[in-house]
Amino acid sequence: MSAVNGTNGAGGTPKISLRGVRKAFGPKVVLDGIDLDVARGESVVIIGGSGTGKSVLLKCILGILQPDQGTIRIDGEDTTHVTGREREAVMRKFGMLFQGAALFDSLPVWENVAFGLIQGQGVGRREAKERAIATLGAVGLTPEVADLFPSELSGGMQKRVGLARAICTRPEVIFFDEPTTGLDPIMSDVINDLIVKCVQDLGATALSITHDMASARKISNRIAMLHKGKLVWVGPTSEIDNSGNAFVDQFIHGRAEGPIQMQIRAF
Known part of the structure; x- marks a missing residue:
């Protein structure tokens, strides 16, 4: 399979559907007509080099950026230009593991994990802490970690806390932004295993961006390659080595x- 679009064969309305998504910054075209469907419960990884538009694509889906053209649908509903409470309702379906974990330094671990529960869902602090500790357990961290601060954690532990925060609200869709950046190969594999387990346990849909092929192979059902603003190949992970592309x-x-x-700059 080498088509630029397609699903994993699952029927029904795609969880995420992009059609003709285009985004430019001045004369620089970053996304140039992106078509992609992600089925419910599917894990799709977008690969590509630095500066190819992977992060911009995620930001458009999240509503942080608005595309210049095209439509983005979540569960069949056009969310391309929604704002206010409508956008908040869409965001409640999402969880996000940021590159570098992006934890709040001033908050203890449990409050980082429970941030979406407290701020987004109005859950009381006692219940939120209990749920945060349970979620930390799901990513292999003990209850004692809950009261530590991010600065007291190793890089791998910070990434686990970031993953716990991403799944604590039990989102329908989880986004992973370069989930193994800055980790050694062994810890990267640990994080990849946790991502697979957590996504499967939740029954969530996952969309990830990475340039780490070991990670891409492990966490995905399908892989899409972005180059110069276009998806040049989309196919099952099992076919990536024989893509013919x-x-x-x-x-x-x-x-x-x-x-x-x-592009290499000459000095």
Whole structure:
């Protein structure tokens, strides 16, 4: 399968559906007509080099940025330009693991994990802490960690706390932004295993962006490659090594030679 769009074969309305999504910043076109469906319960990973528009695509889906053209639908509803309470209702369906975990330094771990419960759902602090501790257990952290501050945690522990925060509200869709950045290979694999387990336990839909192929292979059902604002290949993860696509082949093998030409500044 080498089509630029398609689902994993599941029927019904896609959980996420993008059609003709375009975004430019001045003369620079970052997204150039993106079509992509993500089925309910599916895990799709978008790969591509730095600066190819992966983060911009996520921000458009989240509503942080608005596309210049095209539509974004969640559960069949057009959310491209919704604001206010309508946007808040959409956001309640989402969980997010940020690159670098992005924890609040001034809050203890449990309040970081329970932030969405307290601020977004009005859950009382006692119940929120209990749920946060239970969620920390789901990512392999003991109750004692709950009262620590982010600065007291290793990078791998911070990433686990970020994952706990992403799943604590039991979201329908979880976004992962470079989930293994800054981690050693062993801890990266631990985080990948936790992502797979947590997404499956929740029955959630997952959309991730990464340039880490080990992570992409482990956490996805399908992979889509973004290059110069376009999805140049979308297919099952099992077919990535036999994609027949020169861009994909160069990227997954990390070759300097190929159709992807890196811009190197001369000094």
